[in-house]
Every structure is written in C-alpha cells, then in structure tokens.
Amino acid sequence: MEDWEVVPPIGGSCMSPGPGARRRNHKDEDDIIGIFATLLIPGKGGPVKDQAILCSRRTGKIIYLGWPSHIPPVYYNVHLQEISVVMPGMWECHAHFMGASPRRPIDSNNLAMTNPAEAGARNARAIKDTLYAGFTSAIELGGYATELQRVVEEGSILGPTLYGAGGAISMTGGHGDVFEIPYGCVHQALSVNAPGIHAGSVVMLQVDGIDECRKAVRLNLRRGARLIKVFASGGIVSRDDPVQYQQFSDEELKVIVQEAERNGMICAAHAMGKAGILAAIRAGVKVIEHGSYADEEVFSAMKKNDVMLVAAITPLDAILNNEDKYPPEMYRKTADLAKVHKDAYRNAVKAGVKCALGSDLFGGPGTVQAAGINGNEVPLAVEVGGMMPLQAIEAATANGPLTLGPQAPKSGQVKEGYDADLLGLDENPLDGIEVMRNSKSIKYIWKQGKLVKAPGLDPWSVLDR
Ligand SMILES: [Zn+2]
Structure with a gap:
C-alpha cells in the first residue's frame, strides 16, 4: 500500500518544492541522489544556471534535470547537495x-x-x-x-x-x-x-x-x-x-x-x-x-x-x-x-x-x-x-x-536517461579551461549515480559502500 503524506518545504536556498508538497515514501528513495548545480555545463549546448539533477543509483541513470521547483512530487524529500559547477563525466x-x-x-x-x-x-x-x-x-x-x-x-x-x-x-x-x-x-x-x-x-x-x-x-x-x-x-x-x-x-x-x-x-x-x-x-x-x-x-x-x-x-x-x-x-x-x-x-x-x-x-x-x-x-x-x-x-x-x-551508450551529457556520470567543481572551466588539467580541481565525481570522489572520501571505502 502506498503511503502519502504532506511534508513542509525543505529549507536551504537550493530546494523549495513549495509548501504543502506531497511525497510518497518511496522504497527506493535512498537510491536517489540529488544535486543542485549553481551552474550546469550539460556537455552539449551552453551553460544553464540553477538546475536540479536527480540520479538513480539503482539504474545508474539521470532521472530528472530541470528547475528545482519542477521536481516531481515523488522526489520532494530528496536532499539536493549544492555544487558550484556541474558537468558530465x-x-x-x-x-x-x-x-x-x-x-x-x-x-x-x-x-x-x-x-x-x-x-x-x-x-x-x-x-x-x-x-x-x-x-x-x-x-x-x-x-x-x-x-x-x-x-x-x-x-x-x-x-x-x-x-x-x-x-x-x-x-x-x-x-x-x-x-x-x-x-x-x-x-x-x-x-x-x-x-x-x-x-x-x-x-x-x-x-x-x-x-x-x-x-x-x-x-x-x-x-x-x-x-x-x-x-x-x-x-x-x-x-x-x-x-x-x-x-x-x-x-x-x-x-x-x-x-x-x-x-x-x-x-x-x-x-x-x-x-x-x-x-x-x-x-x-x-x-x-x-x-x-x-x-x-x-x-x-x-x-x-x-x-x-x-x-x-x-x-x-x-x-x-x-x-x-x-x-x-x-x-x-x-x-x-x-x-x-x-x-x-x-x-x-x-x-x-x-x-x-x-x-x-x-x-x-x-x-x-x-x-x-x-x-x-x-x-x-x-x-x-x-x-x-x-x-x-x-x-x-x-x-x-x-x-x-x-x-555508444547514452552518456557524456547531463540529460534525462543518460548515464549519471557527473563532475563537481568549484571553478568554472569556461572562465579558465586550465582547471581541467589538474585532477585536484575535480572535487566530486559520481559514476553511475554513485559518489566515488569527494573531499575526505577514501577511495578504498568507496568499494565497500
Ligand atoms: Zn595509443
């Protein structure tokens, strides 16, 4: 039986589905990861500001890309992690x-x-x-x-x-x-x-x-x-x-x-x-x-x-x-x-x-x-x-x-249905492409929806998660 409830708007600048939002206690909800990109470079096409990206760890695919306010109700409770610049892996x-x-x-x-x-x-x-x-x-x-x-x-x-x-x-x-x-x-x-x-x-x-x-x-x-x-x-x-x-x-x-x-x-x-x-x-x-x-x-x-x-x-x-x-x-x-x-x-x-x-x-x-x-x-x-x-x-x-x-798989772009392979950076490579030269500039990496690199994350521990 499906369980619906009313949840208050979630705080923070990056996510506000609005008051009275409803969510479903989705049994896979832990498998959804959410990112709020202050700037998104989608891989094909120009950069876009303030985008929400939802990825399924189960399928390894991007399941939602768009304005945070348009996130489907079923995902309202997914926490969005704010990242300055997001681009495809x-x-x-x-x-x-x-x-x-x-x-x-x-x-x-x-x-x-x-x-x-x-x-x-x-x-x-x-x-x-x-x-x-x-x-x-x-x-x-x-x-x-x-x-x-x-x-x-x-x-x-x-x-x-x-x-x-x-x-x-x-x-x-x-x-x-x-x-x-x-x-x-x-x-x-x-x-x-x-x-x-x-x-x-x-x-x-x-x-x-x-x-x-x-x-x-x-x-x-x-x-x-x-x-x-x-x-x-x-x-x-x-x-x-x-x-x-x-x-x-x-x-x-x-x-x-x-x-x-x-x-x-x-x-x-x-x-x-x-x-x-x-x-x-x-x-x-x-x-x-x-x-x-x-x-x-x-x-x-x-x-x-x-x-x-x-x-x-x-x-x-x-x-x-x-x-x-x-x-x-x-x-x-x-x-x-x-x-x-x-x-x-x-x-x-x-x-x-x-x-x-x-x-x-x-x-x-x-x-x-x-x-x-x-x-x-x-x-x-x-x-x-x-x-x-x-x-x-x-x-x-x-x-x-x-x-x-x-x-060719559906990959290399931040787009619904594509591989949830994403990079998170502090600096915008469009302002200084040199940033891509240094692997230390790549602060976050999600591979098929799974976080595999982040500040303080031990690579060996990733294999156990
Ligand atoms: Zn060769």
Missing part, C-alpha cells in the same frame, strides 16, 4: 591500460613482455587515477580494459566504465611489432596462431593476410571488445616510418573493418601519415587516432564518411619535455612531426572535423606518461586545436561516446 577516448613497468623504457619491448599479474596490479592504480582525473568512461585502444571492465563491474577495483578494443592489430614489421627481439619470439608472443595466452598478445596482435586479420577481430570479440583498433601507419614508439607508408594492404584493412562491423563494432585506426589515414578511411575506419599529416583532402574525406579525429597531443609534449627519459629515436621522430601534427589538429577543427579527446597515456606509475594527467587534453584542445572552451568540453564529454559507433 569526461570520456578518455585513447587510453591504454597495459601495466608497463616504470623501471624500463616505454617501448614495445616493455609493453609486450610485462608479466600479466604485475600489469594487472599497476592497472588497478592507473584506472583509479584516470577516474579521479574526471574521466568516468575510457575507451582503450590496446591493453587489458576488456578484462579490467569485468573487475570494475564486480566492484573489486575503482575505475571508469571501460570500453576495450582488446589487442591492437598490427602487421609484421608494423607499429605493433617488437623490433628489438627475434621474430620467433615475437611470433610466439603476438601471433593469432600461437598456442596459449601470452602477455604480449593481450596488448597487441600481429597478423598478416586476410584470414589472420579476421581471426584477430574474432579473438578480440571473444575477450569482450567493444571496438577494434588497427595500426594503419607506423608510429613513434616503433622502429618504422610514421609518415610515408600505409600499413596493411587495402584488402587486409577492409576485412578487419567488415568483420568488426558484422559484430556491431567500429574500427579506430592509428594513422599518422597521409597514406595510412586515407587507406583507413577507404576501408571504412570511423576514428582516426593522431592524424598527424592530415590535410584538406583528408578533412573532406573524413567529413564525407563521418570519421572522427582523436589528435592526442599529450604524448608529443611528454616526449619533447623529457628528452632524457626516452630513446633518442623516439625523441627525434616526435620532434620531426610535432609541429605538423599540431597544425593538422588546428586545421581539422577549423575545417569542421568532429573531434573527441584522448591522451594516449601508457606509462607505468610515476612516469611522465602515467594515467592521471588525462585532463591535459582539454586545455590542449583550446591552446593547440583552437577550440572554444565550451567546444573543448563538448569534445571531452558528449563527443566521446560517438567514437564507439553502434556501441
């Missing part, structure tokens, strides 16, 4: 949770050979730091996220909602090859036909020819991939050329994209040089990572085919500012392409290419590319990409799920 669209050792150089060797248990322990730290930087969702393009997501979901560790690609797919001699060790060992570690599971094949798969390309997608599908990542050009970490040549033949790229699409997934391609970018777009890839040598021809092909860009500026600056910490070849390559890469980003934004933000962090804890500085990409989108601050926030929030194609 951000989307990290180019993460790696590889668990690389901080004691060895950040190179393919390190990534492929790290013991999986060691990697898992480091990843527990990395995903928590990513979450605490304000990223309630992370798309991982090669690494352990497919497995980590299950552990996050069961409540054993604290992290963002993870959308993993499984092992990134490389050709032999391509960006994912481990050039420093003999081919036989690489084959044993990364081949789709190698017996047993190896640490290396978790982060990268090395394939050649149509059949192996198809099998790589299926192996990732088996792990629970939500998208597929392929290397369509060389890169900085690997001993190959990032600029001139496409990696994989058109036929191989196409079969990877088709096999992914047949299973409801899109493909994201690492592509720096123009040949690789255009080959990826021709094959049907929907997200270009890096896009260093993209020009007007590339931008029009991207817009025509609805392809998004994740420019990832953070690694360039990390390497250029820390020459002593990287192998000389990596530093030289970065120095060679940094300017053209940054110009391409700015020109892409100007041309109207849709962008999401990703920081491509894959270092172990304590390294200059460790998780936790993911927020860097937001001010960089303004400084380097030439976005307006509101546009940079949209790229960091509402645009994020779009890089998952058909797998």
Whole structure:
C-alpha cells in the first residue's frame, strides 16, 4: 500500500518544492541522489544556471534535470547537495591500460613482455587515477580494459566504465611489432596462431593476410571488445616510418573493418601519415587516432564518411619535455612531426572535423606518461586545436561516446536517461579551461549515480559502500 503524506518545504536556498508538497515514501528513495548545480555545463549546448539533477543509483541513470521547483512530487524529500559547477563525466577516448613497468623504457619491448599479474596490479592504480582525473568512461585502444571492465563491474577495483578494443592489430614489421627481439619470439608472443595466452598478445596482435586479420577481430570479440583498433601507419614508439607508408594492404584493412562491423563494432585506426589515414578511411575506419599529416583532402574525406579525429597531443609534449627519459629515436621522430601534427589538429577543427579527446597515456606509475594527467587534453584542445572552451568540453564529454559507433551508450551529457556520470567543481572551466588539467580541481565525481570522489572520501571505502 502506498503511503502519502504532506511534508513542509525543505529549507536551504537550493530546494523549495513549495509548501504543502506531497511525497510518497518511496522504497527506493535512498537510491536517489540529488544535486543542485549553481551552474550546469550539460556537455552539449551552453551553460544553464540553477538546475536540479536527480540520479538513480539503482539504474545508474539521470532521472530528472530541470528547475528545482519542477521536481516531481515523488522526489520532494530528496536532499539536493549544492555544487558550484556541474558537468558530465569526461570520456578518455585513447587510453591504454597495459601495466608497463616504470623501471624500463616505454617501448614495445616493455609493453609486450610485462608479466600479466604485475600489469594487472599497476592497472588497478592507473584506472583509479584516470577516474579521479574526471574521466568516468575510457575507451582503450590496446591493453587489458576488456578484462579490467569485468573487475570494475564486480566492484573489486575503482575505475571508469571501460570500453576495450582488446589487442591492437598490427602487421609484421608494423607499429605493433617488437623490433628489438627475434621474430620467433615475437611470433610466439603476438601471433593469432600461437598456442596459449601470452602477455604480449593481450596488448597487441600481429597478423598478416586476410584470414589472420579476421581471426584477430574474432579473438578480440571473444575477450569482450567493444571496438577494434588497427595500426594503419607506423608510429613513434616503433622502429618504422610514421609518415610515408600505409600499413596493411587495402584488402587486409577492409576485412578487419567488415568483420568488426558484422559484430556491431567500429574500427579506430592509428594513422599518422597521409597514406595510412586515407587507406583507413577507404576501408571504412570511423576514428582516426593522431592524424598527424592530415590535410584538406583528408578533412573532406573524413567529413564525407563521418570519421572522427582523436589528435592526442599529450604524448608529443611528454616526449619533447623529457628528452632524457626516452630513446633518442623516439625523441627525434616526435620532434620531426610535432609541429605538423599540431597544425593538422588546428586545421581539422577549423575545417569542421568532429573531434573527441584522448591522451594516449601508457606509462607505468610515476612516469611522465602515467594515467592521471588525462585532463591535459582539454586545455590542449583550446591552446593547440583552437577550440572554444565550451567546444573543448563538448569534445571531452558528449563527443566521446560517438567514437564507439553502434556501441555508444547514452552518456557524456547531463540529460534525462543518460548515464549519471557527473563532475563537481568549484571553478568554472569556461572562465579558465586550465582547471581541467589538474585532477585536484575535480572535487566530486559520481559514476553511475554513485559518489566515488569527494573531499575526505577514501577511495578504498568507496568499494565497500
Ligand atoms: Zn595509443
């Protein structure tokens, strides 16, 4: 039987449903959390003042957004916590949770050979730091996220909602090859036909020819991939050329994209040089990572085919500012392409290419590319990409799920029916976008309606609540 009663208006400046308000003793009322945002940045569209947001912890969704005076009577007794600035939880669209050792150089060797248990322990730290930087969702393009997501979901560790690609797919001699060790060992570690599971094949798969390309997608599908990542050009970490040549033949790229699409997934391609970018777009890839040598021809092909860009500026600056910490070849390559890469980003934004933000962090804890500085990409989108601050926030929030194609959840916006992933700040990022760079500026974080970060809240205790 339902129990109705008259309750007096609730005090405080932020909530006044009005005298004589009626409420129902809702059995789930403890599961509703209420926030009063003095300023709301909704993710898509301009800021709005004085908004009430109600979230269900049971469903993890936003159930009401609007004026406090319009809150449905059934929720009148929900306390509204006043927060200066509320915005959606951000989307990290180019993460790696590889668990690389901080004691060895950040190179393919390190990534492929790290013991999986060691990697898992480091990843527990990395995903928590990513979450605490304000990223309630992370798309991982090669690494352990497919497995980590299950552990996050069961409540054993604290992290963002993870959308993993499984092992990134490389050709032999391509960006994912481990050039420093003999081919036989690489084959044993990364081949789709190698017996047993190896640490290396978790982060990268090395394939050649149509059949192996198809099998790589299926192996990732088996792990629970939500998208597929392929290397369509060389890169900085690997001993190959990032600029001139496409990696994989058109036929191989196409079969990877088709096999992914047949299973409801899109493909994201690492592509720096123009040949690789255009080959990826021709094959049907929907997200270009890096896009260093993209020009007007590339931008029009991207817009025509609805392809998004994740420019990832953070690694360039990390390497250029820390020459002593990287192998000389990596530093030289970065120095060679940094300017053209940054110009391409700015020109892409100007041309109207849709962008999401990703920081491509894959270092172990304590390294200059460790998780936790993911927020860097937001001010960089303004400084380097030439976005307006509101546009940079949209790229960091509402645009994020779009890089998952058909797998995109309703997330990245403060909107009814969307994931109740919210950030609370004291300062308005629209007045100074730099604030997003520092994870300490993100005072409150709700993930799927659950408070996971707040002043004085111990992260371990969150797991017990
Ligand atoms: Zn990457």
